[in-house]
Amino acid sequence: MNYYIITGASKGIGRALAEELLKDENNQVVGVSRTCSIKHPNYRHQPLDFSDIEAVEHNLQKVFLAYKDASQLVLINNAGVLGDIGYVGENVPNERFEFVFDVNVIVPAMLMNTFLQVYQQHPAQKVIVNVSSGAGQYPIDGWASYCASKAAIDMLSQVVQLEQDKRGSGVKVYALSPGIVDTNMQGQIRESDASRFSTVEKFRQYKANNELAQPEEVARKMVNFLNSTNEYKEVLVSVRDMP
Numbered sequence: 001m002n003y004y005i006i007t008g009a010s011k012g013i014g015r016a017l018a019e020e021l022l023k024d025e026n027n028q029v030v031g032v033s034r035t036c037s038i039k040h041p042n043y044r045h046q047p048l049d050f051s052d053i054e055a056v057e058h059n060l061q062k063v064f065l066a067y068k069d070a071s072q073l074v075l076i077n078n079a080g081v082l083g084d085i086g087y088v089g090e091n092v093p094n095e096r097f098e099f100v101f102d103v104n105v106i107v108p109a110m111l112m113n114t115f116l117q118v119y120q121q122h123p124a125q126k127v128i129v130n131v132s133s134g135a136g137q138y139p140i141d142g143w144a145s146y147c148a149s150k151a152a153i154d155m156l157s158q159v160v161q162l163e164q165d166k167r168g169s170g171v172k173v174y175a176l177s178p179g180i181v182d183t184n185m186q187g188q189i190r191e192s193d194a195s196r197f198s199t200v201e202k203f204r205q206y207k208a209n210n211e212l213a214q215p216e217e218v219a220r221k222m223v224n225f226l227n228s229t230n231e232y233k234e235v236l237v238s239v240r241d242m243p
């Protein structure tokens with residue numbers, strides 16, 4: 001049996017990915033998020049709010065069960081938030097930095113840490129995929145905390161892969177950019193005001209011109225990728241480069 005622990009499997013990319021994986025009866029999916037939208041015999045929902053770090057710490061053991069029959073164990077840190085769009089120093093409340101970093105960086109780091117600890121002796125093939133963004137590699141005005149959080153997840157992924165290589169564990173770690181995908185997050189981006197984010201019109205045009213990738217199409221590519229990780233040697237990968 002293959003076990004996929006997917007954060008943010010209730011909506012958008014995470015939900016499409018969970019549904020695509022559940023088409024194969026050899027796959028079990030554990031979805032971790034605040035809400036649940038999937039009903040399937042091979043699906044288990046673990047409710048967690050990543051902005052409540054104390055609750056996450058107390059409930060981590062419920063996510064990573066023994067899964068003794070696992071031949072593959074995969075952690076997909078997909079849940080993410082954009083946070084308030086706006087220039088630093090202009091009406092961005094201080095606590096929003098903490099919120100974005102908790103959901104996008106701190107909890108994914110805690111999940112990676114716990115996954116590697118709990119399954120250290122497990123003979124299954126182990127893979128960690130952290131869903132990142134091109135926004136972690138270039139600055140976008142109005143998105144300071146989001147861009148910084150995705151840059152952090154890219155570096156975290158690279159460091160953890162280096163450590164796993166040094167230990168010779170065989171664990172594979174990736175930071176995966178999904179491209180521009182038609183989800184609630186893009187809706188939030190389009191609703192922004194140009195005074196807080198100068199390129200908002202470009203994102204409105206992507207939608208108007210049907211240039212957004214659909215979550216189902218991205219999910220299919222991600223499943224192909226998960227089934228062929230031996231072909232991917234670099235930590236930073238992009239769905240746009242995947243067949």
Ligand SMILES: NC(=O)c1ccc[n+]([C@@H]2O[C@H](COP(=O)([O-])OP(=O)(O)OC[C@H]3O[C@@H](n4cnc5c(N)ncnc54)[C@H](OP(=O)(O)O)[C@@H]3O)[C@@H](O)[C@H]2O)c1
Pocket residue numbers: 007008009010011012013014015032033034035036048049050051077078079080081103131132133134177178179180181182183184185186
């Ligand atoms: N869409 C894009 O164009 C795009 C581009 C680049 C990167 N990404 C990345 O792709 C990933 C998925 O994004 P998406 O577009 O699919 O977003 P989405 O449709 O807004 O879904 C976000 C998911 O994250 C979960 N989540 C949000 N806040 C949470 C919290 N406090 N605790 C636990 N879970 C929480 C949500 O579940 P609940 O609401 O049930 O908690 C939901 O399932 C994110 O990491 C995002 O940064 C997206």
